[in-house]
Amino acid sequence: LWIGGLLFVGSIIMRGAGCVINDMWDRNLDRQVERTAGRPLASGAVSLRQAGLFLALLLGLGLLILLQMRPLGILLGAVSLVPVVIYPLAKRVTDYPQAVLGLTFNFGALIGWAAISNEVSPAMVLLYLGCWAWTFGYDTIYAHQDKADDAIIGVRSTALAFGGNSKLAIRLSYVVALVLWFLSLALVADGLPFWISLFGLISIGVRMMVQVQRTDLDNPADSLRAFKGEQWSGWIWAAVLMLALVLAG
Incomplete structure (x- = not known):
């Protein structure tokens, strides 16, 4: 605790x-x-x-x-400052700054794992990469709020890069996230904790796809609503994992 x-x-x-x-x-x-x-x-x-x-x-x-934190957690925390500093530059040099944001935003998954185990593991890396793919998807939704202004002033984003294919790209990002989270889960859980976590993962996946389908990406207010709504995917996933940990003893 x-x-x-x-x-x-x-x-x-x-x-x-x-x-x-x-x-x-x-x-x-x-x-x-x-x-x-x-x-x-x-x-x-x-x-x-x-x-x-x-x-x-x-x-x-x-x-x-x-x-x-433990030594590995301290090291990862120091390393995390690098993408934090360079992320704002990404939108000036690449059409995919959301990829850089995903690397930046989810270092907590690595630091949290290292704080407990003090080691790098495949499950830890898969969890981080899954969070990266999730961020890539929901921040593409977020970027659609400003796409008209961004196109004028030269700010680059996945919203502009994908254009009319954005919903497909977002869905694919979410699928990649779900698969990576499943693989991470499979490496560390079994029995009842595994099945509870898998049920939670499937529930999150259904929710994600429904939200993408319902969102009007040409409406800034609706894009913001969908972006904010993704916090519930995170809260549900965190709650399910905590329940699984309690049951695992």
Whole structure:
């Protein structure tokens, strides 16, 4: 529970740090996009110096938490800063910045596993890659909110790259995520915990596909609704895995 609590608080802190870094990089671009023009740095409500000081505070708190982890967890935590810093640049140089975000956003899966086991395992890597594919899919939905502005100012995204094939790409991303999560599950669970987790995984998969079908990607509000709705896939998956762990003893 102690490690779980640290990871939960650490994820909130580092998510905040990542957002600050992203907003620092993108402040000039954000001013040109209707949805993001009101962000603190883009609007001028917060200065670059103030943002830098707040970032330093968040990174300091994150470091204090990270130092409570085992050696491998500390190493992975340090490595995770690299994609956090380079992600905002990805949208300037590639049509697939969501792929970089997936690598960035899901380091918690690696750090959490390492915090408990202090070793790299195939199941750990499969879990991380599954989360990467999931993020690639739901952030493609998110990117559809800004595709009109992005096309004008030269910001690149999978929403623009896939265009009318976006729903197919999102579905394929979710299928890859589900398969990788299943393989990870198969390596570490058996008996009742396995079957409960598999049922949860199938339920999540059905939910994902229904949501993609229902979403109007040309409607920014509907895209945002679908994006936010994917948090429930994460919560359901986490709850099912915790139940399986309890039953496994």
